[in-house]
Amino acid sequence: MDTAADRVTITRHHHGSSGEYHAAVAGSNAIGRLTWTEQGNVRAAEHTLVPSEIGGRGVAGQLVEALIADARKHGFRIDPQCSYVAAAFKRHPDWADLRA
Numbered sequence: 001m002d003t004a005a006d007r008v009t010i011t012r013h014h015h016g017s018s019g020e021y022h023a024a025v026a027g028s029n030a031i032g033r034l035t036w037t038e039q040g041n042v043r044a045a046e047h048t049l050v051p052s053e054i055g056g057r058g059v060a061g062q063l064v065e066a067l068i069a070d071a072r073k074h075g076f077r078i079d080p081q082c083s084y085v086a087a088a089f090k091r092h093p094d095w096a097d098l099r100a
Contacts, residue, residue, distance in 0.1 A: 007025070007026040008023050008024070008025050008026075008032075008057065008058075008059055008062050009023070009024045009026075010022070010023050010062060010063065010066045011024070012066070012070070017037060017038045017039070018035070018036065018037045018038065019035075019036055019038075020033050020034065020035045020036070021033065021034040021063045021066050021067060023050070023054075023059045023062060023063050025054045025057060025059065028053055028054050030051040030053045030054045031051070032048075032049065032050040032051065032054060032059040032060065032063055033047070033048070033049045033050075033063070034047070034048045034049075034060075034063040034064065034066075034067060034082075034085070035047045035049075036067070038076075041075070041076050041077060042076065042077050042078070042079050042100040043067070043071070043076050043077075043078055043079070044078075044079040044081050044100075045064075045067060045078055045079065045080050045081060045082045045085040046081050046082055047082050048060050048063055048064065048082050048084040048085060050063075060084055061088070064084070064085055064088045067085070068092075068095055068098065071098045072098070077098055077099065077100040078098050078099060078100060079099075079100040080099065
């Protein structure tokens, strides 16, 4: 059952050759982040950080899914330097075409 506390909103923040995806959970001030840097047509996913107060809700997975969706939409590839993103690629062989 979907409750307000389970709702996650993902926003994108692009700053030149780097950026972040932010995940906000309804009812919390904590923000989950996936940070990346860009070189050419590749975004290196560097860190996925989810504060403990919003952990256990699939926030990190939703951040990676937003990155994957953007890669498909905008045509860039991903270098999964972050261990969480690398593990997600292993769980999703259908993403192999996006790996740099």
